[in-house]
Amino acid sequence: MNEALVVIVRGVIGFFTLLIFARLLGKQQISQLSFFDYILGITIGSIAASLTTDLTTRAWPHWVGLAVWTFLVAVLQLLTLKWRYAGKYIDGEPTVVIMNGKIMENAMKKLRYRTSELLEQLRLQNVFDISQVEFAVLEVNGQLSVLKKSQYQTVTTQDLNISTNYQGIGTELIYDGVVVEQNLGQVNLDRTWLDDQLRSEGINDPAEVFLANLDTQGNLYIDKYQDHLQKLTDIGDYPGPH
Amino acid sequence: MKKLIYYLLPVAILALFIGIMLSGSYLKQPRGEDDSVSGKLVLVKEAVQKGDWKSAQQEIDNLEEAWEKVVPRIQFSMEKNEINDLGVSLTRARAAITAKDIAGALMELEEAEHHWHSLGN
Numbered sequence: 001m002n003e004a005l006v007v008i009v010r011g012v013i014g015f016f017t018l019l020i021f022a023r024l025l026g027k028q029q030i031s032q033l034s035f036f037d038y039i040l041g042i043t044i045g046s047i048a049a050s051l052t053t054d055l056t057t058r059a060w061p062h063w064v065g066l067a068v069w070t071f072l073v074a075v076l077q078l079l080t081l082k083w084r085y086a087g088k089y090i091d092g093e094p095t096v097v098i099m100n101g102k103i104m105e106n107a108m109k110k111l112r113y114r115t116s117e118l119l120e121q122l123r124l125q126n127v128f129d130i131s132q133v134e135f136a137v138l139e140v141n142g143q144l145s146v147l148k149k150s151q152y153q154t155v156t157t158q159d160l161n162i163s164t165n166y167q168g169i170g171t172e173l174i175y176d177g178v179v180v181e182q183n184l185g186q187v188n189l190d191r192t193w194l195d196d197q198l199r200s201e202g203i204n205d206p207a208e209v210f211l212a213n214l215d216t217q218g219n220l221y222i223d224k225y226q227d228h229l230q231k232l233t234d235i236g237d238y239p240g241p242h
Numbered sequence: 243m244k245k246l247i248y249y250l251l252p253v254a255i256l257a258l259f260i261g262i263m264l265s266g267s268y269l270k271q272p273r274g275e276d277d278s279v280s281g282k283l284v285l286v287k288e289a290v291q292k293g294d295w296k297s298a299q300q301e302i303d304n305l306e307e308a309w310e311k312v313v314p315r316i317q318f319s320m321e322k323n324e325i326n327d328l329g330v331s332l333t334r335a336r337a338a339i340t341a342k343d344i345a346g347a348l349m350e351l352e353e354a355e356h357h358w359h360s361l362g363n
Binding site: 002005009016023055059060063 | 252255256259260262263264266314317318319320321322323362
């Protein structure tokens with residue numbers, strides 16, 4: 001029995017099974033996961049690891065376990081999507097921990113959520129003075145959403161009655177030295193226009209460009225492979241290995 | 243067509259994986275005369291019961307050769323312990339046959355048969 005070969009084959013089975021199952025479960029980001037989702041992820045990963053390296057049992061029971069856990073997660077996802085009550089029951093609800101500037105001690109006690117944790121999460125939201133907070137909500141995923149009192153909120157251009165231009169998503173026209181013809185067509189421009197723009201920057205070949213991005217104002221950002229910087233800023237504060 | 247491939251590809255991959263994982267019971271069946279483990283086990287047992295030690299020695303050699311041929315086919319779908327245990331039983335049976343110990347040889351051959359039937363179940 002060639003153990004390494006068996007582990008390679010079982011590793012391929014575990015890897016692609018996990019990839020397919022993860023795609024099946026959707027696009028929830030780690031930051032949006034509830035505590036239970038997090039534990040589920042760890043368990044499913046652990047089963048996949050056993051499938052790969054635990055040669056004392058057949059691969060099949062591990063694979064069935066993986067499929068069952070994935071299936072149950074999918075069922076829970078569907079259930080919480082279709083039935084709001086189940087969603088609240090399983091995932092819990094956001095809890096208001098500061099209301100009208102007052103700390104909700106009872107709510108915090110129920111959540112076993114410490115004042116030090118509240119202050120820490122406020123600081124992570126750039127709030128260093130709790131008196132600036134009107135509302136704070138502890139979300140299901142453990143993150144804190146903060147609404148500052150109106151006098152402490154950041155002034156926007158709308159507040160100052162300043163008109164602004166539309167700003168949308170930029171379009172990549174050159175990526176890694178290759179012109180993205182599809183994107184060029186999407187913004188109704190052609191290769192001649194792009195070549196003119198590059199020549200005006202002293203670039204004769206798109207292959208010299210690492211990234212070219214066109215914003216909705218029509219400005220073209222170009223970054224070349226050769227940056228010709230005289231002195232690089234070093235943010236390191238200690239002489240390390242590099 | 244693209245959409246069909248999009249959905250069909252993962253299904254085909256999963257089906258292939260399931261096939262590999264469940265192939266053991268099928269692949270342990272003999273493909274020819276010289277890789278029939280269960281058939282050769284019977285022949286060794288018969289020779290031992292008759293006390294024909296020369297023939298038993300020959301048959302246990304054939305049995306081990308057959309087993310060596312089957313292992314590479316079933317290694318991806320079977321448990322390592324069961325494969326190892328069957329190998330150990332055959333080695334012990336060979337020793338018992340060399341020592342002309344009927345009881346010992348039969349015990350090990352029965353155990354080997356048990357492991358053989360457990361493979362994939």
